[in-house]
Amino acid sequence: MSNVSEEQVRTEVRAWLAGNWDPEMSLVAWRSKLADSGWGMPQWPTQWHGRGLSMGLVRVVEEEFAAVGAVGAAKSGVRLLAAATLLEHGSDAQKKKFLRRILTGEDSWCQLFSEPGSGSDLAGATTRAELNGDHWIINGQKVWTTSAHHADHGLLLARTDWDAPKHEGLSYFVIDIKQPGVDVQPLRQMNGHASFNQVFFTDALVPAGNIVGKVGDGWKIAMTTLAHERRGADGLSTPSKRGARQGRVHAEERAELEVANQPYKWYPQRAGRVDLIIERAKETGANRDPHVRQEIAKLMIMAKSAEWTSRRARAAQQQGRPQGPEGSLGKLAASNVARAAAHVHTLIAGAEAMLTGSGSPREGTIAEILVSVPAVSIAGGTDEIQRNIISERVLDLPKEPRFDTGPFRKVRKN
């Protein structure tokens, strides 16, 4: 399928949709057709429910789906990270077992990497996996696991060799979450939401066939997953069409996304809601205070400059130029913007910044900003890690001396 033309693809998918799309089907029945035909994930290989199309042609398929309002494959949450990792490193048996139900949405996935003792230093994981006959026995604890409470499978990074150096003693598994040895507990955040979970393993079982790649390859494979995560293959999903489409398949998709998007509802507040600043200043009269005006201007200058910096990075990329420093700065800039926005929201709210809930400004949204912003400089890589990355990769400054070489057993841990 690799040398088909855009026009061929368009004609073929259009004809297929005309003959098959039916909004009154069940979501799973419709997506089973997508899996059989390869139109649900056309970038996947032909032997694994795809059509081996380039991303350029995938856009053509998406356009045709959008034109008739057809629902696509399940894409929310961690499932596409799981699929990408399995396609790259999984055995044929694993691909056969998992990929189809990822696409149909029948199975949900979660990512079991971070631990209480290893956050920024992900490779310091101490959850252990020990082979006993035809099963791995898992003991330990994971944290910051989005949607684990309704996941079927987890991508698990666990230590299989304590005498190897830190990065070489890890292995990568697919674990069944719904088993007695796995206990999922919600992790309540300071803003009251519980978007994440803690997951406890007590002699949990993983069949020997569920190791991904070889023993000791865990770190390398986890890097694959994280690379896809950084490319934005997870997170908030929007329904396949704006507005309320009628039909059973649409209703079931909306219900699916409602669950999948629940953990992300406060993310706009976490970013500081710069979009509300000027209207809030006008509605409260804070725009008449010269000090507040100065602080608003400082914030808006930073926020606009950050936006233009990412536009510069994209424009340079589109022109095929090598990436300049502006491409690595977005996350750190976003932290600064969010903190500054929380500061200015406080100035604007005045005494009302002490309130929360429905009686507080904007029915609690402002309060939610103030107690959500502290997460933005931590989640997905702390500001300090970002500064290490920027200083080492962009400015070519030397690394700090390491204290975690040699057998992991002897490395100092929490």
Next chain:
Amino acid sequence: MSATDESTLKPARRIQFAFTDEQEQFRSALRRFLNDKSPTTEVRRLMATPEGYDPEAWRQLSEELALPGIHIPEQYGGAGFGMVELCIVTEELGRALLCAPYFSTTVLAASAILNAGTEAQKSSLLPELTSGARLATLAVTELNGDWDPLAIEAVATPVADGYLLDGVKSYVVDGHVADLIVVAARLPKTVGPEGLALFTLSANATGVERRLLESMDPTRKLARIDFHGAHADLLGNIDDGANAISRTLDQAAIALANEMMGGAQALLDSAVNYAKLRVQFGRTIGSFQAIKHKCADLLLEVELAKSAAYYAAQAAAVDDPEWPALASLAKAAASETYLHMAAECIQLHGGIGFTWDNDTHLWFKRAKSSEVFLGQPSYHRELLMQRWGV
């Protein structure tokens, strides 16, 4: 870069986020020229002279690179480019800290004449500036140091063959060497924007008294100019005077923001290079996170302010309606960033960074003078709020 490229002249283009290949080549050629003509030994030599520039280098940058008329249409002897190219020039001049009457002659005076002058005035005044033959400047600020044109008190009294100027202008860049002075003044008994206009006169005219001020930044010379009934010509007309002054100052703020970014990048490079060389406690200081993280933060700050300076230049080049607000935004961002970068560059160098022999103070002083020149950051932030209707 082709001067006949229509895209630099058409106003309806979208705001660009990347420089073209031609613009990048122009920047490279300019940087090579400046590396050769403006090493810090030369900056130090020229800043110690009363004139503050090298006439031979000025002749070369005029004749070989056509810089004094870079943004002036070809019919007036210019190169026919726009704000983006002008700002590439100022950024590179700021990086090299070139001592030359460029900001005064090109950015301020030539722009003022282009903005305000009649066709006949543009045709008679601009070619001598764009060729580099004459130097010029713009006198706006007075003893109160206020950059708001509404604060202008200098009076232009109409007489039979022109106007008589009375008043004092101060902080006039290169006012001591300019041949032509463009003066912002107001008609007698007017207040606010009414009656404001631009006037031109020769620096040698009777009733003009110039005095070089002792500027803290010796690479940017400032003068006080007293006018005692000096004979001047009206530039353009009275009705459009306030607009022309504002437009000129906004363009200058964008050019200055870009100039500051060149300087800030030079300081960042210097700080990072030093952090890689300097050894303390048996390690290069650049391996300490206290230093690395500071450098990462400075890089972020400089890149953000650059984005603002570039965006403002691109917006002005296509005459986007928001560009005057963006001028204030870019000026405020650049002022804070340049000065912070300069202070941190000294800090990263430790004791040597505070010495006269180390070059950092040359840029620090330019950062300080640029912070204030054309209006402090707080002034521009307030202007930004007003221009955004907050």
